[in-house]
Amino acid sequence: EQLKRPIDNAHHPHHHQEEYVGTDGVTPLPFPCHIMSSTMPRARQTVDWNNVPYPVEMTSNLNPLDKGDFTGQELEDIALAHPDWYAQLVADPFYTRFPGGECYGDLTSRLESIVVDIEQQVGPVLVVSHVSVLQVLVAYFRNTPVEHCTSIALPLNTVLKFTPAKGGGWQESQHRILTSPSTSQCDMQS
Numbered sequence: 001e002q003l004k005r006p007i008d009n010a011h012h013p014h015h016h017q018e019e020y021v022g023t024d025g026v027t028p029l030p031f032p033c034h035i036m037s038s039t040m041p042r043a044r045q046t047v048d049w050n051n052v053p054y055p056v057e058m059t060s061n062l063n064p065l066d067k068g069d070f071t072g073q074e075l076e077d078i079a080l081a082h083p084d085w086y087a088q089l090v091a092d093p094f095y096t097r098f099p100g101g102e103c104y105g106d107l108t109s110r111l112e113s114i115v116v117d118i119e120q121q122v123g124p125v126l127v128v129s130h131v132s133v134l135q136v137l138v139a140y141f142r143n144t145p146v147e148h149c150t151s152i153a154l155p156l157n158t159v160l161k162f163t164p165a166k167g168g169g170w171q172e173s174q175h176r177i178l179t180s181p182s183t184s185q186c187d188m189q190s
Contacts, residue, residue: 022053029053032123036114038062043128061110064130068101093150104136108146111136134160141170
């Protein structure tokens with residue numbers, strides 16, 4: 001849980017300032033930040049820095065599209081092994097359900113509570129997830145019909161930032177992350 005504590009300023013006895021404190025109960029934070037991650041190991045590793053003082057909410061709602069019987073298989077291989085099903089996927093990528101798994105329509109329903117949670121936050125939200133999930137979320141924040149989300153290309157090693165825009169909607173910017181050694185530390189001050 002994120003901790004807030006009022007700071008008493010001796011010089012201004014009537015002035016209460018909220019200071020955000022990290023999960024260790026000590027580290028001062030410059031702002032509140034809500035970090036949400038899928039429960040998949042690769043997402044957890046992305047947010048699991050030794051010294052990150054922000055709480056991380058792990059939620060299976062951010063897990064990737066469930067490919068059911070086709071889990072772990074590349075689309076190229078599925079196309080060869082199951083041409084009829086693959087033709088259906090190409091014709092209707094949003095509503096074609098993976099055998100024993102989900103379709104993008106199911107994923108969209110699963111993400112409704114995530115979108116509500118994101119929009120209720122007062123500070124920045126960091127979402128660490130997977131291509132299928134990010135396609136749906138990006139469609140929402142771009143105000144693109146969600147049925148078209150399967151054609152959204154996502155850049156690798158890039159943070160997509162959506163900032164509330166005046167008059168409604170969201171302003172999008174992209175911030176490329178340079179590749180760095182896995183031992184690099186996150187400096188909260190910078």
